[in-house]
Every structure is written in structure tokens, then in C-alpha cells.
Amino acid sequence: MQLSIIGYDPSGAWMRQAGTMEELLGYRSSGGITWINVNGLKDCGEALSRLSETYGVHPLTLEDILNTEHRPKVEEFDDYIFITFKLIKANSERRIEIEQVSIILTKDTVITFQESHGPFFEPIRRRILGNVGRIRKMGSDYLAYAIMDSVIDGYFVALDDIGTKIEDFEDRAILDNDASFIPDLQDMKQLLLKIRRIVWPLRENLSSLQRMETPLVNENLDPFLKDLYDNVLQAAETVETYRELLSGVLEVNMSAVSNRMNSVMKVLTIISTIFIPITFIVGVYGMNFSNMPELDYPYAYYVTWGVMFVIVIGMIVYFKRKKWI
Known part of the structure; x- marks a missing residue:
């Protein structure tokens, strides 16, 4: 488990790494926005319990954070909003990896939980520390939006890689000596089905987040959430298009055979x-x-x-x- 904390306001920003939750919580400042990131969920139950005591996180929320097979959802509590969804990325071997990301949004704090170690949020950290864009001038709700936007932008990178693989399938469909074609095609169909189960619920969750009447989400964030919703809808439509293309590729292969x-x-x-x-x-x-x-x-x-x-x-x-x- 890796722990990090970032504090910022319009005039400045700082970042610290911590070895324990007690050490991390000692860095909290009273002013500005605080972003706590927990990277890796293995053997971190005690640390999460300490964090939940500090921020009043419900035990059911902790269960959802630790359950990495949970479907995407948004829940509103008295003092915070809980968001959990999936990160989709292509690794160096062009294999698609899926992991869970959870966000707890409070008035002045954002807590993120990544299933495994990875520098996926590093661009956001650089924007905060380098005072790039509007992020240091906005509240904690905008930081939560920026994190979700970064994850959803990663969907399109992964889908572009899948699109390239589907083009390869189209070339392989007419070959008569490709014994691995059908197993590979079935694996791709299963992957697209899994991504579909990730993207479609997120679309409904963003719609629910837009409709929430809560002081934790400023009405100025509505255009950004609308743009996020449109991006998720586009990703969902791309997944459906790819599934139809795979069905067409299978028909071409059957016709060739x-x-x-x-x-x-x-x-x-x-x-x-x-x-x-x-x-x-x-x-x-x-x-x-x-x-x-x-x-x-x-x-x-x-x-x-x-x-x-x-x-x-x-x-x-x-x-x-x-x-x-």
C-alpha cells in the first residue's frame, strides 16, 4: 500500500508521501483542498478503518471499496458522496487491464482508492503542483471530476487499441490456417461484454450525480458533468459498435470457411x-x-x-x- 497526500489552494500546493495512515493524517492542513490517495488495497483494512474514523465513512462504503468486483455506482451520504467505477487501460503488451477506482468526496477533501499500484493520476498531480489550468482555483468537487475525466479519457485509449485488434481480426477472418482465430475472437467478445457492464452503469451514475441536490457539488460543475456524461455515452456507443463489428467478422469467417x-x-x-x-x-x-x-x-x-x-x-x-x- 502506498499513501500520498496533496494540499493546495489558489496560492500554492504541496505533496507528501507517507508510510502509515497515522503519518499521512498528520500532514492534513486546515485550509484549502486535500487529496488523499491510497494506492493498493491489499492488507490495508486497518488503515482504511483509521481513515473512516477520521472522515466518518460508513462501514458499508469500506466494504464497497474493498470489493473490487463491485459494479460502478454513486451513493450520497450526509457528509460525503461515494463514487466507485472502473479504470480501463492497455499495458505495454497491448493487453487490456481493468481495476477499480473509488472516490470519497467531502466539502474540502477528496480520497481516492486504487486497486493496484500505478501512476495513472500523475498528470493530475502535475497540474496541481504546477498550477496548470483551473484546478487550484476550484473546489474539491472539481478535483473529483478531474479524476473521473482522466479515467474516462483512458477508456478511449483502450478502445482505440481494441479497434486496432478488431482490424487484425478482419484480416485474419479469411485465412485458412489460423487455428487461434476463434478462441481469440471469443476472448475479445468477452472483454467487450465486460467493458459494456462497466460503461453503461457509469452513464446512469453520472446522470444521478447531475441530479443530486447537495452542497458538495457546485452548480458550476454541471457543464463539466454534462461533458463527462457525453464522453461516457460515446464510449458506450463505441463498445456497441465494436461488438457489432466482431459479429460481422465472425460471419465473414464462417462464410470463408x-x-x-x-x-x-x-x-x-x-x-x-x-x-x-x-x-x-x-x-x-x-x-x-x-x-x-x-x-x-x-x-x-x-x-x-x-x-x-x-x-x-x-x-x-x-x-x-x-x-x-
């Missing part, structure tokens, strides 16, 4: 058709009747071969005229 099978069956049928009259001739002259007139003819063997050869050539020419081959 069917066409290859039809081609194979066509060749086999033509070969069988050609051999039917030849087999008939061989069968007739393989009956070994003593009174068959051609048996005593000295050139019967060669004539039989000639007749079979002429039949084969004639059938091939006929098939080509009919454009069957």
Missing part, C-alpha cells in the same frame, strides 16, 4: 463424377464372363484405355463449358 468447404466438395464431386463412367467400364470388363466378345480382341486392352481417356477429356471439356470448373 463455408466457401472453402464448398470448393473442396466441388473438386471432390467433379473427381467422383469423372470416375463414375470409368468405374462402370472397368466393372463390366471385370466380370470375367467367357462369352464376352471383346475379350479375344488383341487390342481390347488399349481400346478400353482409349475409351476411358476420351470420356475423361470429354467430361472435363463439358464441365469447363458449363463453368463448373
Whole structure:
């Protein structure tokens, strides 16, 4: 578990790292906005209990924070608003990773909880410490918005990577020697379904946050929340588009497999058709009747071969005229 705290106001900002929750809480200042970040949720139950005592966090909220499989939601309490949602990112190996992020928003404090270690919020820290943009002039609700906006912007980066993989699937759909195509396609469909379950509830949660009548969210934040809602809606529509594209890719693959099978069956049928009259001739002259007139003819063997050869050539020419081959 890594603990950090940032304090700021329009005139300045500072940041501290802490080894324990007691040390971190000792850095709190009475003025300005405070941002506490808990990075990593393993073996941190005692630290979170100490934090909840200080800020009056309900035990059920702590359970939701520690339950990393929880679906996105927004809850309003007397002294704070609790927001939990998912972070979606592509790692260095182009694999999509999903982790939970939780936010507790109070009047002058924002507490964030990341499921695993990572510098995902580093750009926001640089904006605060470098006094870039409007963040140091706004309240704690704007900081919570900035954190959510950073996470949702990451959705589009991950979705762009997924879009590139879907383009690869389109190229692979017509190959006949790609044994891993179907398993990879199914994995991608499962991933998109998981992302859909993340994005769609968040859309409803942002709508609920906009409608909340609470002093913790200033009405000046409404345009920013509206923009956030539009971004989530766009991400949700992109997920649906990708799911439809994958269904189309699967249909293309099934059509390609069917066409290859039809081609194979066509060749086999033509070969069988050609051999039917030849087999008939061989069968007739393989009956070994003593009174068959051609048996005593000295050139019967060669004539039989000639007749079979002429039949084969004639059938091939006929098939080509009919454009069957």
C-alpha cells in the first residue's frame, strides 16, 4: 500500500508521501483542498478503518471499496458522496487491464482508492503542483471530476487499441490456417461484454450525480458533468459498435470457411463424377464372363484405355463449358 497526500489552494500546493495512515493524517492542513490517495488495497483494512474514523465513512462504503468486483455506482451520504467505477487501460503488451477506482468526496477533501499500484493520476498531480489550468482555483468537487475525466479519457485509449485488434481480426477472418482465430475472437467478445457492464452503469451514475441536490457539488460543475456524461455515452456507443463489428467478422469467417468447404466438395464431386463412367467400364470388363466378345480382341486392352481417356477429356471439356470448373 502506498499513501500520498496533496494540499493546495489558489496560492500554492504541496505533496507528501507517507508510510502509515497515522503519518499521512498528520500532514492534513486546515485550509484549502486535500487529496488523499491510497494506492493498493491489499492488507490495508486497518488503515482504511483509521481513515473512516477520521472522515466518518460508513462501514458499508469500506466494504464497497474493498470489493473490487463491485459494479460502478454513486451513493450520497450526509457528509460525503461515494463514487466507485472502473479504470480501463492497455499495458505495454497491448493487453487490456481493468481495476477499480473509488472516490470519497467531502466539502474540502477528496480520497481516492486504487486497486493496484500505478501512476495513472500523475498528470493530475502535475497540474496541481504546477498550477496548470483551473484546478487550484476550484473546489474539491472539481478535483473529483478531474479524476473521473482522466479515467474516462483512458477508456478511449483502450478502445482505440481494441479497434486496432478488431482490424487484425478482419484480416485474419479469411485465412485458412489460423487455428487461434476463434478462441481469440471469443476472448475479445468477452472483454467487450465486460467493458459494456462497466460503461453503461457509469452513464446512469453520472446522470444521478447531475441530479443530486447537495452542497458538495457546485452548480458550476454541471457543464463539466454534462461533458463527462457525453464522453461516457460515446464510449458506450463505441463498445456497441465494436461488438457489432466482431459479429460481422465472425460471419465473414464462417462464410470463408463455408466457401472453402464448398470448393473442396466441388473438386471432390467433379473427381467422383469423372470416375463414375470409368468405374462402370472397368466393372463390366471385370466380370470375367467367357462369352464376352471383346475379350479375344488383341487390342481390347488399349481400346478400353482409349475409351476411358476420351470420356475423361470429354467430361472435363463439358464441365469447363458449363463453368463448373
